[in-house]
Amino acid sequence: MRNAALTLGLIGGVLAMIVGFFGYGYTEFIAKNGAIGDFGQQVDHPAxxxxxxxxxxxxxxxxxxxxxxxxxxxxxxxxxAAVGI
Incomplete structure (x- = not known):
């Protein structure tokens, strides 16, 4: 069971990195380029x-x-980490 927690935790960490890259990149893109009409607007708390x-x-x-x-x-x-994601 502990080996499963190790494996699933690593898989979850890699998926969290992908989600994190998207979230960080989105907030930076909108901050530098401004809102894109109704398609992309800045979130309430980008920090x-x-x-x-x-x-x-x-x-x-x-x-x-x-x-x-x-x-x-x-x-x-x-x-x-799951709550943070």
Missing amino acids: MIKFASFLAPILAIAGAAMARSQNIPAGILMLA
Whole structure:
């Protein structure tokens, strides 16, 4: 079961990186180029989106790395990453 947590945590961390790159890139693109009509508008709190895009993958991968040795803190880190995503 701990090996499964390790594997799924790493997969989740990689997917969180993809989502984070998109979220960070979107906020930066809109900040530099302005709104694109009704298609693309800036989010309410771009700094929070950038922070979550950076922190969630780190928490998921760190939780996956800890999954075999310390399962409770690893689970908490992976749950925090899921909330961040």
